[in-house]
Amino acid sequence: MIGIFDSGIGGLTVVKAITERIPGYDIIYFGDTARTPYGNKSPETVIEYAVQDTTFLLNNGAKIIVMACNTASSVAFDIIEKRFDAPVFEVITPAAELALESSRKMAIGVIGTRATVKSGIYEKKIKALNPGARIYSVACPLLVPLVEEGWIDRPETAMIVKKYLHPLKVRQIDTLILGCTHYPLLKHVIQRKIGKRINIIDSSTGVAGKVEKFLKERPDIDSLLSKNGKTRIFVSDVTDQFAKTARVTLKQNVLLEHVKI
Amino acid sequence: MIGIFDSGIGGLTVVKAITERIPGYDIIYFGDTARTPYGNKSPETVIEYAVQDTTFLLNNGAKIIVMACNTASSVAFDIIEKRFDAPVFEVITPAAELALESSRKMAIGVIGTRATVKSGIYEKKIKALNPGARIYSVACPLLVPLVEEGWIDRPETAMIVKKYLHPLKVRQIDTLILGCTHYPLLKHVIQRKIGKRINIIDSSTGVAGKVEKFLKERPDIDSLLSKNGKTRIFVSDVTDQFAKTARVTLKQNVLLEHVKI
Secondary structure, three states, X not given: OEEEXXXXXXXXXXXXXXXXXXXXXXXXXXXXXXXXXXXXXXXXXXXXXXHHHHHHHHHOOOOEEEEOOHHHHHHHHHHHHHHOOOOEEEOHHHHHHHHHHHOOOOEEEEEEOHHHXXXXXXXXXXXXXXXXXXXXXXXXXXXXXXHHOOOOOOHHHHHHHHHHHHHHHOOOOOEEEEEOOOHHHHHHHHHHHHOOOOEEEEHHHHHHHHHHHHHHHOHHHHOOOOOOOOEEEEEOOOOHHHHHHHHHHHOXXXXXXXXXX | OEEXXXXXXXOHXXXXXXXXXXXXXXXXXXXXXXXXXXXXXXXXXXXXXXXXXXXXXXXXXOOEEEEOOHHHHHHHHHHHHHHOOOOEEEOHHHHHHHHHHHOOOOEEEEEEOHHHHHHOHHHHHHHHHOOOOEEEEEEOXXXXXXXXXXXXXXXXXXXXXXXXXXXXXXXXXXXXXXXXXXXXXXXXXXXXXXXXXXXXXXXXXXXXXXXXXXXXXXXXXXXXXXXXXXXXXXXXXXXXXXXXXXXHHHOOOOOEEEOOO
């Protein structure tokens, strides 16, 4: 199976992107809802959680790992990749590449959690590909709780988005990376506030292309993956609100299976 | 020592209330910042965490336990009290009593996390004391992240507070319980939006009086408590933001000691 994990429910945007891009593959998802969110916690703590999440997925049949969480991708990818034998994918590099393809002025904005922005990972990745690019990052810690509360089309959310995006507007970026799996649910609000000419890059879609390309190049690994079109969603805590957010994200009814890790 | 725990940093409002009410007692505090917040998680998960938090405090010298967290008090108090020998205090009952003393119309509002409100604990406690009282509860899940971000005096916060309080305003309450240790930091905003004639009951202050009374009645237990005026603050995760919130709450510099539980 393709194993995908996230700090909570938001990573289901990556499940959606992968099942749309390469339908038929069986997916096992783990959302760490008992300890969500990761984005305001320290790198050490996020690394510890990411190791546990990965171990759970591998122990339950995953043959490749997708870190759907930007925060975990930012601070834990190198360690996860070294520590485990399975191929590991993160959401940062594909988003950085898509942003560079899209940007004409090479002026790119990034919004993410406090931990993601503090890690400076998007700057590093983008500068490694194009040292001349200018990158402006803003931490938007309140957007995750707003999405999790379902406050998508509320005026308060629009005000908060506007306030967060202000420093990027004055920098005249032409491309904006949504560096958190929760943010695609706010894309229409973000587009309205940043301006309709700005290209918005969704970090959940880039990684799906990477996985597709990898599986084409590596039939040996592709053959390890079962293809019955089944998705199982495990979470470390179940509440009505988590179930509701999952339903909104995947646009279908979902069964959340509770597991302790 | 007096052991106090909370889901995170907010419970330091209880530390402050206790050190002001009965100065000199040594305090050991545990804030579960690696898994914060508790308020949007299930009762089962919060109970598990509360048992671990209590065990940590007792293993490190606490002789009495104060559950500074409204969410934990709501869903885990009965289990904690049964499971451990030490005296255990929660923040709900004292706040309910203060509210009944303060209310003339016996129309009381309660704001809290989703888990606290869903538990119905304030209704139960208040109705047990006065079956004629009317209680109206509203879950305000965004207030904890707003406080943790330090968005205290922002217009967005005032708008969100106003929206949450609207159903209580139309009920013509005369008393409002702040059923979450984070909310006292927003008290001035809440007072402005709910109206200056409404009595606001802070759940962190009531419990301090309970502890004082108990220790006067039980010199055998009081004698077990060391009194060097020292407070040690342990947290399961350390970040700059947690340290900043702790400083704002206690209005002094604090050392956060990292511990894994």
